[in-house]
Amino acid sequence: MRVFLTGATGYIGSAVRDALLRSGHSVTALVRDPEKAERMTLRGVHPVVGDLVEPRSYGSAAEQCDCIVHAAFEQSKRGPEVDRQAIDALLGAAIRHAARGQTVSFLYTSGVWVLGNTVGAANESAEARPTPLVAWRPGHEQLVLDAGRGRLLRTAVIRPGIVYGGARGIIGDVLKDAANGLVRVIGDGRNRWACVYERDLADLYVRVATQPQASGIFHANDEADERVGDIVDAVARHAKMRPDVRHVPLEEARAKMGPYADALALNQIVRSPRARELGWGPTLHSVAGNVARLLEEFRAAREAA
Numbered sequence: 666m667r668v669f670l671t672g673a674t675g676y677i678g679s680a681v682r683d684a685l686l687r688s689g690h691s692v693t694a695l696v697r698d699p700e701k702a703e704r705m706t707l708r709g710v711h712p713v714v715g716d717l718v719e720p721r722s723y724g725s726a727a728e729q730c731d732c733i734v735h736a737a738f739e740q741s742k743r744g745p746e747v748d749r750q751a752i753d754a755l756l757g758a759a760i761r762h763a764a765r766g767q768t769v770s771f772l773y774t775s776g777v778w779v780l781g782n783t784v785g786a787a788n789e790s791a792e793a794r795p796t797p798l799v800a801w802r803p804g805h806e807q808l809v810l811d812a813g814r815g816r817l818l819r820t821a822v823i824r825p826g827i828v829y830g831g832a833r834g835i836i837g838d839v840l841k842d843a844a845n846g847l848v849r850v851i852g853d854g855r856n857r858w859a860c861v862y863e864r865d866l867a868d869l870y871v872r873v874a875t876q877p878q879a880s881g882i883f884h885a886n887d888e889a890d891e892r893v894g895d896i897v898d899a900v901a902r903h904a905k906m907r908p909d910v911r912h913v914p915l916e917e918a919r920a921k922m923g924p925y926a927d928a929l930a931l932n933q934i935v936r937s938p939r940a941r942e943l944g945w946g947p948t949l950h951s952v953a954g955n956v957a958r959l960l961e962e963f964r965a966a967r968e969a970a
């Protein structure tokens with residue numbers, strides 16, 4: 666399969682890139698930095714140097730592919746606007762591909778934060794009640810889902826939990842903060858995070874990309890329902906020097922971090938029955954139970970960077 670991937674240098678996108686390559690697919694990736702593009706070539710990826718906000722830089726390359734995976738996100742104020750522009754451009758490329766009578770799929774990366782605080786366990790048919798940080802996201806999901814109604818264009822929305830593995834992301838920050846002696850927890854730490862191991866998540870992308878019946882929403886999480894306090898405790902126990910853990914009231918955190926604080930304070934129990942129907946299942950079942958392994962991965966990833 667020929668796959669066009671955005672975000673191939675990012676946390677999720679790099680895991681998806683590697684899983685696609687391991688499965689023998691051809692990957693063409695949008696990369697904005699020419700130096701990173703060189704590194705992509707060494708990994709066997711065909712880089713296209715461009716930017717999400719310049720559809721002309723990647724539209725025709727995307728149009729040649731049987732599958733488009735959008736895993737990029739610009740971490741800036743205009744992030745949601747850029748995402749919308751990218752969805753329009755990528756769906757346009759997919760529609761042009763389909764107009765030639767060839768099937769094509771489009772996979773959009775969302776996240777479990779669109780579920781807000783869950784009431785009971787939220788599966789893929791639960792109503793979206795997004796935390797303010799991602800209030801715009803359900804609209805983008807709907808655009809993608811609506812575009813998949815035709816015969817030749819299949820669309821899917823993947824909602825990862827908080828990703829762990831390697832040195833990046835929120836759990837990577839907890840590992841780093843613990844090593845530096847101070848971990849901040851918003852609230853009392855009794856709230857539960859929905860988390861997923863990066864390689865398990867990448868495996869789900871490959872399954873959705875390659876199974877012709879896979880359309881609609883797919884959750885990806887390890888279903889451990891871990892309390893934040895338990896994750897932090899487990900990480901602290903593995904640190905060379907036990908770090909201080911400071912509980913920051915939500916109001917105080919919000920004043921410093923804005924709506925990101927509310928996202929970190931979410932209490933979520935998430936289930937992934939539609940993902941499991943594709944034969945998917947997590948191989949790692951918790952953060953707390955795998956801290957030694959995650960620390961090894963963390964160190965290896967930092968050395969390789």
Ligand SMILES: NC(=O)c1ccc[n+]([C@@H]2O[C@H](COP(=O)([O-])OP(=O)(O)OC[C@H]3O[C@@H](n4cnc5c(N)ncnc54)[C@H](OP(=O)(O)O)[C@@H]3O)[C@@H](O)[C@H]2O)c1
Nearest residue numbers: 672674675676677716717737738739775776825826827828
């Ligand atoms: N990480 C998580 O735990 C998690 C969980 C659930 C959902 N998500 C969602 O997954 C998506 C990806 O997250 P991530 O953690 O992988 O992010 P990330 O590590 O920050 O990666 C973002 C990627 O997007 C690329 N990018 C940013 N702006 C771009 C632009 N203008 N043009 C082209 N490429 C651009 C970056 O390229 P450069 O290398 O050039 O910066 C990078 O490859 C986001 O929508 C996020 O909300 C993440």
